[in-house]
Each structure stands twice: as structure tokens, then as C-alpha cells.
Amino acid sequence: MEDIRKIMVVSRMSEDSHRAIHYGVSLARKLGAELMVIHTIHNPFSVEGWNLPIPSLVEEYEKILKKTKDELDSIIRVETKKGMQVKEIIRKGDPTKEVLKAIKEENIDLLVMSAHEEGHLEHFLFGRSNEEITRKMPCSIMLVRMQPGPAH
Secondary structure (H helix, E strand, C coil), rough: CCCEEEEEEECCCCCHHHHHHHHHHHHHHHHHHHEEEEEEEECCCCCEEECCCHHHHHHHHHHHHHHHHHHHHHHHHHHHHCCCCCEEEEEECHHHHHHHHHHHHHCCCCEEECCCCCCCCHHHHHHCCCCHHHCCCCCCCEEECCCCCCCC
């Protein structure tokens, strides 16, 4: 694994992203690699350029994004204080396209992301990207299981 110099973690701005970020930090530290965290912002209330405001849902979505972004920023601040440099990349648009574009632009060697299948709410809020990203991956990928499985 000596050829892994740049690691990118996909953040969904969700609770599950915390574990993936911790894996990314741990790997980057052990390998002496650069670490980047990409946040993709997908507007679930827009359909092909049409903005469909649903005030209560929009407000709730904004609160969820702010809370999880603050939590992820806190994780990154802690790691930065420990000497780990973390580059944050924020992209707006289709999550799959933006992640794949960032991988190519940054010459990423390893992508780290949560392995769980997105539920209906996540599909709506963040788009369906896990499956699409893994099929089009131009680099190696590490899928982080969110729930520990049974011991074998």
C-alpha cells in the first residue's frame, strides 16, 4: 500500500460519515498520505432546474445539514490540532459527478466511503450515489461498514 498518497473521504453530512472519516484519518496517518474530505450538496427540492420550495421540509433539511456539518467540522478541527492536515472540498450538484470529478482533479489513490445502502430518505436528501460511484470508480475504494457484523 505504499502507493497510496492521497485519500479522499466522502462525507454525506450524516452521522454515518463520522466513522468513514475516522477510517480515512487513521489510514492517512499510518500511510503518511494526504487526506481530503468531500462534501457534496445536492438540492433535493430541485427538479431539473425547478425549485420546489416546501418550507417545513426545506428548513428541516437545512437544520440537518448545519448540525452534521458542524459535527464534521469539529472532527476535522480535532485532527488538525493533532497535526493531521485535512483539506475540505465542498461541491454543489450531482453527488456522483462531483465526487468522480474531484477524484480526477486531485489524483486520488483511495476513496473511503460508508458501505451501507442508502435508505429512501437518503436517496431523497443526498441522491443515490454509492452504487453509481463504485461502478465508475477510477481509483481504489474502501467501503466502511457502519454496523459491526456478527463475529465469524
